Amino acid sequence: MTTYDELVAAATVGIAQRPLSVTRLPQPAGEHSTVFDADPAMCLLDAVALLDAAQRAGRLFATPIPRPAPAPSDGVPELPPLASLIVADLLRTGPAELLADLLSAAAHAGFRAPPALLPTLLSAAATNSALRDGVAATLGERGRWLAAHQPEWLRVVDSGVVPVADDAWETGRFAERRSWLAQLRRRDPDAARGLLAEGWMRETGEDRAELITVLADRLSAADESFLEAALDDRMAEVRRRAARLLQLLPGSAYQARARVRAAEVLHRERRGVRRRLVVTLPDELDESARRDGLHVRPHTPRTGVKTWLLMQIVAAAPLELWTEILGAAPRDIVALPIADGFAPDVHAAWRRAAVRQRNAEWARALLDMSEHGPSDAELAAVLPHTERQARVVALLQRSAEAVRLPAEVQSCPPPWAPQLAEAVLAYLERELRGGRSVPTGALLATVARALPTDHAAPLCRLAEEAPLTTGWLRALRRTADIIELRRRFHEELQ
């Protein structure tokens, strides 16, 4: 009997060197041994042809294999076909922000992504953080089941609301443990802190830095001693985050220390009828200041050491300090002149404090006085949604400084109130009629995302009067197209 392996071995070496006489072949090829050629090389090829056919036609070894656990069934309906098509198109072409909006809207309307789109959605969200929340919200059971197959997909799941098992704290992955702790914190703040403190030193530095932020929810005086202790942590990021939380804790020892330091560097000086603020900087930071998270060396090389010190000290103090010691409202305080050209630094510190402390009154005062300075979306975000939009409307109606407007408009997240929509359209019309150049792509992208869908018609009319020679026509048409796309998508969700 001549086997296939013997034939291959002989042909590999060459039958000139290793002659081989084919005798009989294994079944079923063996039945045809009569057709062999007399020439040994031909005969070998004949035999291989027979064995090859027999092998290919033979049954593959159908390995029994354990099947994966199936995905749980999901009562949430899939996106309707047209909406799915829009999602598939946007996945290919972008813009990602628009896709994220639509996905969030879909999740809000009670839909999940169709299974066929899940791999692309997960891969896109794994590399583009703008998509993460929208994708996580529309995964459904099927998407979460699929994501478990690839580590980078799992990270997308983790950014969403993770349903956690009872024993997640002991056995879960990090994201599950964090979610579990956050849920406990909402129910029973003290129990959550107690649990965190219990295993605190067994956590890795990175995990400690992440877990400590859970305490931001329902922060109270009861957390103070734990956070104070965390100021001595080995990990710099843990120390920094603990300091941030203590800054927000009214009446804490940290706040008292911060107030003392701040009151020392900035105080009022009266010269006749003129009043102004004067800065006195310490020569160096004492041990307690360092422990409270203040640094001698600036983070950015361009910032001067003095400026850096001043900003840190002022920003760490509660804003109420200034209304108390200066006996004036924020509006009047920010109007005070500041000696030695420190005004920009002190205002920057106040802006930072207003953002961290989410103080709307200070934010309002600072925004009003900085109307001619750089716009500050972070600060504007402290204001209530409607107030923020109203400010932009007022700016748009009155202002001729086109330079700043795009940034202001872009800082208004959707949905836009009708007043804002109309003001933006009027602004675009002014720009177009005035023969100005086409607004930046970023501004139009914001308009395309946020303009209410029933405002597409005026935009199309505007596009019609745009001169062919400029980029206006194309830019406006594209914007109108995206708004129309949104309209169709939302219609599908009805």
Place this chain on the structure above:
Amino acid sequence: MLALAPDAASAAAARKVAAAVVWMGAGCVSGLVWGRYVGSGTLRYETVVEPGVPAYGCSCPSRKFPCKHALGLLLLWSSGDVPDADEPADYAVAWQQARAERAAATAARPRGERDEEAAARRAARRRERVTVGLAELELWLCDQVRSGLSGVSGTYWHAEPAAARMVDAQAPGVAATLRRLSAVPASGEGWPQRLLAGYARVHLLARAHTQLDTLPPDLAATVRNYVGYSVSREAVLAEPAVRDQWLVVSVRDIADAAIPARRTYLRGDKTGRWALVLAFDPQGQFGGDLDAAFEAGTALDAELHYYPGRPPLRVAVGARHGEPVAGPPPQPRRRLSELFDEWATVLALDPWLPEWPTVLCGVPVPCEPRWRFADETGASVPLQTGGIDPWILAAVSGGAPVTAAGEWSADGFRPSTVWHRETAVPL
């Protein structure tokens, strides 16, 4: 004008010849251009051109047609440097008469008869060339086996000369097979067996070709297909049609082939027959080609004509009745064992068959090093994932059995379409 030249060298030569000084007694009248070419020494050629036809005549011994003299004269004429004459030169008249007589002689016989005779002559000549080529190839194959395959280990192009010879021998199918085999020695572990099996299949084809006249007609047609004899679409469309509601189950683009191709598998609703529509486009665009416009999941009432061969698979699409409509998911095979039986049956009909269309119901299993596809009994086969995103298959499946259509080969299942409930999803 120079586009008429047989090659670039002739065009360049013609430009040199297109100078008035080298032509004697050139003239033109009523669509006829003539001139006597005066070369070095005593060289004289009489050249006649009829630009409107175009037709060329020249007394030079050149084997190229049209020769550089005819082209040169044509260029000269087109630049307006040939003077009008009252009467054509004698040799021009003689050439024109001879041409007219030849034309009359061919026209005398009925056209169909003439075509058939010519076609039969061409076919016989081609068969002869293929036969000689394949006999040479057999010697080459035997040489490979005698001297040992190890000599080509790790190389990419060892069979290229043999493939080029097969192109000359007018066996393009064999040439393409040899080119694919050229890459096998660099394809990693187990290549000697793969290469030897490939050689053996070519050898089997060559042997079958020597017995072409005694083989059953459908098998002979299959052999001719693999060798690369083409069958005209007109001839196929003349075969009886199979009318059915044809469901498009799988569309696959073969982008890395010599000519990018699109393979579309259809299955007849009533007949249950498989049909393959092939579309080719050198640019890989397939725009406007109806045969490339099928969409998986649609169904079309159409008349298909099978190309000769066994098992019948490739078709030419004849009459279409109406527009494609959304079709139902195809009925799948639930057990791999049924597929194995069908595969054995079709391989018995055609031992060279590389793949066969199939619709399976099962669960895709992502596992290392290769995905597998498991049926309801738990048996599984390798899942070929080249060119597709298997995760879409997994996402649609969700770990539960799904219907998937694609190609089956000895290497496993290569899906192209999966059904999500009633909707076809291309992979």
